[in-house]
Amino acid sequence: MFNFLEMFEKSLGLKEPWKVTKAQFIEENRSVHVYVEADKNAEYPCPECNKMCKRYDYEDKERTWRHADVMLYPCFVHCMMPTVKCEEHGINVTDAPWESINPLP
Ligand SMILES: [Zn+2]
Secondary structure, three states, rough: OOOOOHHHHHHHHOOEEEEEEEEEEOOOOOOOEEEEEEEOOOEOOOOOOOOOOEEEEOOOEEEEEEEEEOOOOOEEEEHHHHHEEHHHHHHEEEOOOOOOOOOOO
């Protein structure tokens, strides 16, 4: 069977510890919404020096990115981004693996 979630993981270039947990079509505004989860026990790179650091927390607000259209419908990626605590650079939000997609303001 065609795996819809896997299709998004591939199109976003996701690997462990990132995964797509949900993808849904909202009929009201005819858009596709993809939800990405970052494993809470994983390590993520510090955005300043790329050193792998333990996850510290999550941002308190979900971020949204505008993905390319899917089956002609606008598609949005949602994720609670993990923060890391680097010995040198303190607490920062790690970079999303799909950073080439523009985040919405
Ligand atoms: Zn650092």
